[in-house]
Amino acid sequence: MDYPLVRECVEVFDSLWPRSLAESWDSVGLAVGDPDAEVRSILLALDPMDSVIAEAVVLGADLLFTHHPLLLKPVNSVSAGTLKGGAVHTLISNDIAAFNAHTNADSARGGVSDALISLLGIENAKPLVPHDRHGDADDAALPTGIGRVGDLAVPTAVRDIARTLADRLPRTTTGVRIAGDPAATVQRVAVCGGAGDSLFDEVRASGAEVYITADLRHHPATEARDTANRHDGRPQLIDVSHWASETVWLEAAAQALEAEFAARGLTVSLQHSAVNTDPWVERY
Ligand SMILES: [Zn+2]
Structure with missing residues (x-):
């Protein structure tokens, strides 16, 4: 089995959702991870929330691929006592890389709004x-x-x-x-x-x-x-x-990834997050 390195996964992601398509205010790409680490499994999710990162830990995922960025705003500290720093610590201490494709995935063909309108x-x-x-x-x-x-x-x-x-x-x-x-x-x-x-x-x-x-x-x-x-x-x-409007894209993204990894002779397991990160849970 030829498993990709994190850097090879990034090449695959960038080939499908070129970073040049991202809006200037956005934050896309690899936020956490060693480019030379091996990736056997990727977890796909919309939001890098704590519950999703916990799921990645339980599943033993090597890379968390999300739509929304973990670090949209610049940070001065990744102390584990901060919201984002705590997430970074959990990811690093469990050898999980974190990558996101946001407005570049909105703009690319086969992207988020294509998935929505094709419904x-x-x-x-x-x-x-x-x-x-x-x-x-x-x-x-x-x-x-x-x-x-x-x-x-x-x-x-x-x-x-x-x-x-x-x-x-x-x-x-x-x-x-x-x-x-x-x-x-x-x-x-x-x-x-x-x-x-x-x-x-x-x-x-x-x-x-x-x-x-x-x-x-x-x-x-x-x-x-x-x-x-x-x-x-x-x-x-x-x-x-x-x-809901964006999570429908993850299915199309997984299909595109599967084809692109296979075309490069690389094997990696792709799994969808089972966590619903819509914040609203009840309505009266
Ligand atoms: Zn969004």
Whole structure:
């Protein structure tokens, strides 16, 4: 068996979700780990929460691959007495490397928003915010960028889209919520996995009739509805759980990883976290 080293795993990750696609404010890549350590098993999860790190320890995973970064903000100390330092200590003392692909995985083809919009049967959707091509010679390749927009095969009521999402996303306490007119019939769909309330201008410009994202707060949602109602009522809004909207990508990520490791003649076990890191547990 040819097990990869941490550095070879990083090469595989970077080939699928190039770091150059990450937003400038983001933190992606290897946060913890020895590049020369051997990796026999990788645990895939959305969040590097303590409960997930504990799971990696129990499973004997050598590398924890997450979407969200362990260390988004710069740190001055990794004392075990701090929140992040405690996680770093647990990882190092158990020989577990930690890697993440965040906004680079949002932007890449086959990324987070592709996984979300494909739940509605929409494939090859376009980015809501395309990246500059920078003279990319491969014009046949679909452009990368944040969010996706595409058309349903037939016009569909917003509430039916919400029901489909509720069926196809993992079940969460907060569920799937609609702002606007649930009975409105729509065809053009925009999505942004995770918190997408900064993209309303791009959503309107795309002609989307419904916008599916997560973490919609009161003020952005009410202002977006007022703006919509002064025009033609679009886009209607569907709010889903942040965790659910992005965790659907892990399945696609595991498939892409399996193929890429195999193509390089490398063997590694890939396992999905069984921990639900959606923070909300009850609702009354
Ligand atoms: Zn996220």
